[in-house]
Amino acid sequence: MHESTDPEPATRIHDTLMRGQGFDFVDAATMRAWLETTGPLDDWEDFAGSWNRLATDSYLARLGKHRRRRHAVFSLDGVDTPVPAIRRQPHQPHYQTLDYNPLQGDIERWFEPVEDAVATSRSLGTILRHCQRFFGALAPRVARWHTEVHQFRIEARAGTPGLPTPEGRHRDGVDYVLVLLIDRENIASGTTSIHAPDGTEIGHFTLTRAFDAALVDDRRVFHGVTAVEALDPDAAAHRDVLVVTLRADDRADQPR
Template sequence: MSTTLHPDNADTRRSALAQEGFRFVEGEAMRSLLSSHGSLADWPQFAASWDALEPDTYLASVGLHRRRRHAVFSIADGAITREVDQPHYQSRDYNTLQGGIARWFEPVLPQIAESETLRAVLGFCSDVFGGLAPQVPRWHVELHQFRIEARPGEPGQPTPEGVHRDGVDYVLVLMIDRHNIASGTTTIHAQDGALLGSFTLSRAFDAALVDDARVFHGVTPVVAQDPDAPSHRDVLVVTFRRDSAPAAN
């Protein structure tokens, strides 16, 4: 069961997300959507930066493994600004595994934060998410580069906290690369737990758009197809939360 977003126009995209609270976008369509907001010429370098992610020491402390980098941006009146590095914080209401602590991660590299591809991604998100809440003057945006690795006898856990909400307004999950990986199905749930949809981000540019206030989401564990070879699932997660701070002059 899946719900696919077609690249008709901005109003169609917003309407589809507003009606159901989530949308799956196939890679070819998503690439076209992103291209309408900027160049993707540096996509190969952008995708290659996942090879430079650092271990998530917080998750390692509970015996699980992933790599990541993090950055914070603000968007006001269409202007995208990278903010000073900040910790990532979620309350235990949203993250029962690692909530209630300020987690500092290695920052997104400057050349990636300033890349044409990322600017296209953020422009797309600003268009779609900002169009759903035009009364919001300023958005607090967090960017997460994730690599989930599956090891012999040990599935990788894309969402170790289980089915959850992130405690933001909107979420984009963009597939960057899958190598030697099986499973990793995204599931979308109503607040009573009922399954609303499921789909697998399996190719570069496949994407999920989520209205975090309305639905819960999770991803099933991933396993290595060949347990003797390296395997990973690379995604970019972008979250938008309305920011009460005044925009800088």
């Protein structure tokens, strides 16, 4: 972990780590500094408050498990584009093959869309712009990124832990992943583990403060998160995260 409020050197440090090991943890102070250098976060309170309005994941509910989520798709121009744009795409399903999601693969899952006010918020725009620049610098030949935004709330209830990754240790079937902690209330655990393709654990960390983040090269490593449990079983308990995934529209154009 690296503490820094000077975003440019920090970005170079984390870029080097991502290239070397395929993942990195970014502490809240560093991540917030990066984002504030990229764009405004002045509507963060409203942005974070939207997690209180997420819809139940009906697909997971059929399996006796629980979480809340919303979903949206964006197109991000590559960093070599003269004026890199970010465009929201029409609402569409989230799809993963069984190779990547043995629990719910090979089905089109239609989730409630990210609210328009959230999709056009300054905070989300800043996060997407940062992803465009940071991950784009790792693969500068990519002309366009298919980008999915997932709002997740994992709730822990009395006697029932919440499962941030009910599919277990997995890859998402994309190129890069940002996991950004939005809020964490009355919970224990929720530790992220990173694994080599052979299953060997090569790192672990826990997102505990708003803006703590995980950066993952999904082509190279697997990730998972342990269950969360309520510290006070009589009080509300949740873990809120924003997950942004980037997949090159032309995979053949990506350095490996």
